[in-house]
Amino acid sequence: MxxxxxxxxxxxxxxxxxxxxxxxxxxxxxxxxxxxxxxxxxxxxxxxxxxxxxxxxxxxxxxxxxxxxxxxxxxxxxxxPDRQMDGGLKISQxxxxxxxxxxxxxxxxxxxxxxxxxxxxxxxxxxxxxxxxxxxxxxxxxxxxxxxxxxxxxxxxxxxxxxxxxxxxxxxxDHYDEPYQGKCCAECRRCVDACPNHAITTSAVGMPMLDARRCTSYNTIENRAESLPADIDTRGYVFGCDICQNVCPFNIQAPSSFRLDDNSKANLESLPEADEKEFKSMSKHSALSRIKYFQLRRNVEHARKRYRFV
Ligand code: B12
Ligand code: SF4
Ligand code: SF4
The missing domain is CATH 3.40.109 (NADH Oxidase)
Incomplete structure (x- = not known):
């Protein structure tokens, strides 16, 4: 038994x-x-x-x-969070x-x-x-x-x-839930249209499919190359990307879960200027620890270069 x-x-x-x-x-x-x-x-x-x-x-x-x-x-x-970071260079929520x-x-x-x-x-x-x-x-x-x-x-x-x-x-x-059958995206395409890199593509069978090669989140976090592909428009993100989530009506109407100002990581606005020691301390117990310091510097440089052209 x-x-x-x-x-x-x-x-x-x-x-x-x-x-x-x-x-x-x-x-x-x-x-x-x-x-x-x-x-x-x-x-x-x-x-x-x-x-x-x-x-x-x-x-x-x-x-x-x-x-x-x-x-x-x-x-x-x-x-x-109840608000997003101010300023041009930002990290994902x-x-x-x-x-x-x-x-x-x-x-x-x-x-x-x-x-x-x-x-x-x-x-x-x-x-x-x-x-x-x-x-x-x-x-x-x-x-x-x-x-x-x-x-x-x-x-x-x-x-x-x-x-x-x-x-x-x-x-x-004693009881199992059934796979979800309720609401869905219906005709909405806001996220697809908002992605600056056209990273949300369509599979052969018509399913939305994320092409990581085009995605800012992949490029700023997982990509370990010395430089990022020149045509990737990060819109100022230096860690992750929230654009396809920020435009989603389900996120706009969702309640916030914490106050950014109450959070110990709230000084993240200074991240783009951080030296290696400061970065190590800021990334401790943070998802930021997924990247190395050289990636942060590369991402900041990439975002600043793009800003000169847009
Ligand atoms: C690899 C990975 C990434 C990659 C690839 C992302 C991706 N979409 O696959 C990169 C580095 C780009 C990434 C980015 C991000 N990630 Co990530 N990532 C993962 C990971 C490790 C695996 C995802 C995976 O299985 N991909 C495989 C392919 C097959 O999935 P796919 O691209 O979605 O494509 C298929 C589906 O869309 C499907 N599909 C389409 N329509 C439908 C409808 C139905 C009903 C079904 C069933 C399927 C389906 O068809 C596509 C294939 O043709 C998971 C953790 C985990 N272990 O699950 C976290 C995870 C998905 N990531 C997460 C997060 C938070 C992010 C970011 C938001 C971080 C950020 N802010 O920068 C971004 C979001 C980018 C985006 N729009 O997806 C969260 C997502 C939470 C959530 N609510 O979904 C996860 C679950 C981690 C976690 N435990 O919290 N991520
Ligand atoms: S995370 Fe950014 S780059 Fe990636 S699919 Fe969403 S909007 Fe596009
Ligand atoms: S913005 Fe949200 S509701 Fe609209 S298609 Fe994208 S994921 Fe679906």
Whole structure:
């Protein structure tokens, strides 16, 4: 006999640990129609993120990641701040606060402990953008929202500015959520039209597809080259990019989740001028630690060069 867990109780515990939404899905294989990874890879959209090519089958099937997995608990924490950074050079809002990998993992471990207190034999592993598992597609599969044309997961209340994570377990639950069937982007194309680099393209079967080679977020964060492609218009972003999220009506109407001025990372306006020591201190416990100092300098130089022409 394996453990059967009360889904409604787990959702209550998740809310108590600071998750704004929680969906519970059966751990099963996501097909190509649900997660069109092969097509994306074949089109070369991953640029040099070769980790996306490795373990592709595991990315589709959490049972290959966690032996005996029966359930994926998908969790949402919104991050829209009450205002955006002023000034010409800016960083993306997902990096305004504490590193989301650390924050999400901490909350997920606390949730696992809270579940263990109710069910002694409960065993689980938490993931947040750190293992071959598609965070967005599990959020859809667990019934919490849909994949928008900007290719991000959109929650009907919180929009796309939310961090996602999963707890994968062999335990069985008494109720599973159905994949999301509600609202969607309908005829809206604001994000596609707003992207200055035309990075949101269309796949052979008519799905929106993000070409990382054209995306400012990829170029300012993941691209390790000495210089950025000259035609990439970062519109002043030196870390990440929010343009296709800022124009989205679901983000415009979403409530803000924290006051930027209350946040310890609020002095980020000085980031573009930071020397290496200052950068190290600012990027500690921040998503900014994903880049090296030379990338920051390269991104600042690229943005300033572009500004002279626009
Ligand atoms: C690789 C990656 C990137 C790459 C590629 C982005 C991408 N869209 O794939 C780069 C570096 C560019 C990137 C950028 C960003 N990222 Co990122 N990234 C990831 C990562 C590691 C994997 C994503 C992936 O599987 N891509 C594979 C391909 C197949 O997906 P795709 O391009 O979306 O294309 C398919 C879908 O759109 C699909 N599709 C289209 N319509 C529909 C409809 C339905 C119903 C379905 C099912 C599918 C579907 O068809 C396309 C294929 O043809 C995830 C973490 C994780 N482990 O899941 C975070 C993640 C997606 N990123 C995240 C964030 C926050 C960002 C940025 C906003 C950061 C920033 N501000 O700069 C930007 C947003 C850029 C954008 N518009 O997508 C969050 C997104 C949260 C959310 N609400 O969705 C994630 C989930 C991390 C997290 N745990 O919070 N990222
Ligand atoms: S993050 Fe910026 S560059 Fe990338 S698709 Fe969105 S608007 Fe375009
Ligand atoms: S801007 Fe419009 S098309 Fe793009 S993700 Fe938002 S609702 Fe969908």
């Amino acid at each position: 394996y453990l059967v867990i009360n889904s409604a109780l787990i959702k209550q515990l998740a809310a108590a640990e600071g998750f704004s939404d929680c969906g519970i899905a059966r751990a099963e294989r996501l097909g190509e129609e649900e997660y069109p990874l092969d097509e994306w890879l074949e089109a070369g959209c991953q640029a040099d993120m070769h980790y996306m090519e490795r373990n592709a089958e595991m990315r589709r099937d959490p049972r290959l990641l966690v032996e005996g997995a029966r359930t994926v608990i998908s969790l949402v924490v919104p991050y829209k 997902y990096a305004y606060s504490e590193d989301y990998h650390e924050m999400m993992k901490r909350r997920m471990y606390r949730l696992i402990v809270a579940i263990e207190e109710k069910y002694q034999d409960f065993e689980a592993r938490p993931f947040v953008d750190t293992a071959p598992i598609s965070d967005r597609h599990w959020a859809v599969h667990a019934g919490m929202g849909w994949i928008g044309r900007n290719t991000l997961f959109i929650h009907p209340r919180y929009g796309s500015m939310c961090y996602l994570g999963e707890i994968v377990t062999a335990a069985e639950f």
